[in-house]
Amino acid sequence: MMILDDRKRRILQAIVEDFVSTGEPVGSRTVAKKYSLGMSAATIRNDMADLEEMGLIHQPHTSAGRVPSDLGYREYVDKIMKLSNLSTEEALTIRDKLVCRLKDISQLIKQVSNVISQSTSYTSVAVAPRLINSKIRHLQLVPIDKNKVLLVLVVNDGTVRNFMVKVNKEFSPDFLFAVSNLLNDKFSGLPLGEIDQGLAEKIKKEYLTQEGVLEQVVDVIRQKAYSPESVEVFLEGTSNILNFPEFSDVSRAKEFLEFLDERNSLISLLSTETNDEVKVTIGSENTFDEFKGCSVVTASYWIGDKLLGNIGVIGPTRMNYARVISCMEFLRKELNDILRNIDHE
Amino acid sequence: MMILDDRKRRILQAIVEDFVSTGEPVGSRTVAKKYSLGMSAATIRNDMADLEEMGLIHQPHTSAGRVPSDLGYREYVDKIMKLSNLSTEEALTIRDKLVCRLKDISQLIKQVSNVISQSTSYTSVAVAPRLINSKIRHLQLVPIDKNKVLLVLVVNDGTVRNFMVKVNKEFSPDFLFAVSNLLNDKFSGLPLGEIDQGLAEKIKKEYLTQEGVLEQVVDVIRQKAYSPESVEVFLEGTSNILNFPEFSDVSRAKEFLEFLDERNSLISLLSTETNDEVKVTIGSENTFDEFKGCSVVTASYWIGDKLLGNIGVIGPTRMNYARVISCMEFLRKELNDILRNIDHE
DNA sequence: ATTTAGCACTCAACACCTTAGAGTGCTAAC
C-alpha cells in the first residue's frame, strides 16, 4: 500500500499532467513554476527522488526531467485525478450525433465508437450486442434456392440478422411460411441461449412433422449464438495514433495497427466485464505484449442486468485519463439510456 | 510519341527494376555490372542523360543515381515490362483460399481483396457487386414492429440484403406474406433498375389493393439501388504501406490512411470502367492529390456483359508492376470463372 | 528538522566541420 503525503501527491499530479500535455520529461523547475505549489525547485527535487525510489516516476537519462511510470499513472488514476463532466456544449453535440442515427443498434454502436474516437482523438473499439443475451422477437424463413433457406432473425433490441441454413430438399414458400409461424409461436420471447434440440423434438412430436428444416434452423441458431465469428466489432479512429510521438516510429505503429486488424484480440481486449464502472488498464498491466506501451479504457453497456456489449478506447499510456474516463462515463450512461427506451420487448 | 532504341529501353528497364527492388537511386555502374548489358558505364551514362532529357528518369540530386519518373514507369508498363504467370503453386494456394469461402458473394469479394493484399503486399480495395445491375430473384417482407417492415431482397448472384421499410400502419404476417408472393410474381427476374412507381401503379390497379406497403417498398428499392451508401467496399492490408520507406514519414502515412477511410473516395477511385483489361494509374496520373505518390491498379469483374464490381491495388509508384498486374489478371479471371458458375438465374 | 540557494556535474541535442564515396559530365583516345 502506497501512502503519499499531500505534497508528493501534488508533485506527481503536476508531473503526470504536464507530461501528458507536452510529451516532454518534466523537470523540477517546470513543476515549481508552472504549477505554483509554493515551494522551491530544490524541495521538489528531493521529493522527486523519493517518488522515483517508490517507482512512480523515472528518468529517461541522468540529466533529463521525470516521466511517470505505469505505476505512477495507476496512482494518479486511482487516487489523484479529478474527473469533470463534459461541457454541456460538448454533451449536446454528442447527444445529437447519437440520436440522428437510430435506425439500427449496430449502427448506433458504431456511431458511439466513432464519437468516442473523435472526441478523445484516440482509437476506439466497440462490440455490438452479443446475440447470446438477446431474446427472439421474430423469425422468418425465406426460400433462397433448392438447398438453401435464409433465416431472418429479429431480436428484442431490434437487431436483424440473416443466417443461411443448408437444407437437403427444396421447400415451397408456403411451407416455409407455415414453419415460420410455428417457430414464432414457440420461440418468440425466448432467450437465444435456450433454443436447443430438445425444443425442436418437442415441437416435432406435437405437430407430427417429419420435415428436416427444424433441426437445421435450431442448429444454426445455436451455432451463431455462441460463435465469436458472429460478434460484430467496430473500430474507429485507427489512424489517430499516428498523431502521437510515441508512434512516430513506423515499425511500432505498424505493429499496433496490425494488432488492431485481429478481430479476436480486440474482442478479448474488451471482454473484461466491467460491471458498473469504467475500467482502466495501463501499459504493462495489459495482457497483450503489443499493448505494453498503451492504455485501454473500457466500459460496458446493459439493458437491465443483461450485459450487451462493450466500448473501449485505446491510446498511448501518456493518455489524458481524466478526459477519456469522463467521456466514457458519459457515453456509457447515454447509451444505456437510449437502450432502455428502445427495449420494448 | 516516344521512341526508344533497344539499348535505351534495356537501360530504362534496368533502372526501373533495380529501383523497384532496392528503393535506392540507380547509378550507371550498377546498371552495367548487375544487368550485364555488355557496354560500359560511360555509354550508359550518355544514354541516361538522354533518358533524363526525355523526362523518363531524373536525379534526386547532382551526384546521385537515377530514379524513374512517372512517365518512365508509364513507358515501362506500356512497352517494356514482361508479364509472367503466377507460379502454379501460388495459383493453387490462391484458388484454394477462394473456393473454401463460397458462402456469400460479398464474402468472396472480401476474400479476393484479402488475397490480393497478401500476395502483392500492397493495400487492396474491392467493391462487391452493385445492386443496380442485379436482377431480383426473390423478395420477402417480414414484420418488425408497428411501423417497420423488413424487406429481404435476394438477387441473381445470390446476395441477400435487408432493407428497413417505414410504414404507417401495422400489417399482419399473413398479409405481408401475401404481398410478398404478389411482388415475387411481378418483380422476380426484373433488373433492380426497372422497378419504379409505374410498376406499382399497375399492380395496384390490377389487384385493387389500396394498402400503402407497395409504394414504400418500391421507394426503398429505388433508393437503395442507386445510393452509393449501399455499395459494399472492402479494404484489406492497409498497414502494408508502412513497410515502404516512401511512407516512413508518419504524417504522410497518416494522410494516406485517412484517405482510405473515406468510402466515397475509394469508390470513385475504383469506378473507372476497365472493360476487359487491367488498368494502371501511375502517380501524378491520379486525380486525388493524396495519391500523387501512389499507383493504382484496377480491374473489373463481370457476369456476361454486366459489370458487377471492381478490385484494385494501391501502392507506392515504386511498385512491382509486372507482378501486381499478373496477379490482378489472374484473380480477375478466377473471379469471373467462379461467378459464371454461380449465376444460375 | 525542513526548506532553500548555490554550485558542480551530466548528458542529449544541435550546429558545425571533415571525410569518404558514389555518381556524374566532359574530353580525348580508341
Added chain:
DNA sequence: GTTAGCACTCTAAGGTGTTGAGTGCTAAAT
C-alpha cells in the same frame, strides 16, 4: 560510336564543440 580517365559535386556518416536543461549534493537559512 564507344570507352577510359579525370575533375567535380553532393550526400551521408562520423567527429568535435557548445549549449542548456536538469540533476544531486552541501551548506546556509528558517
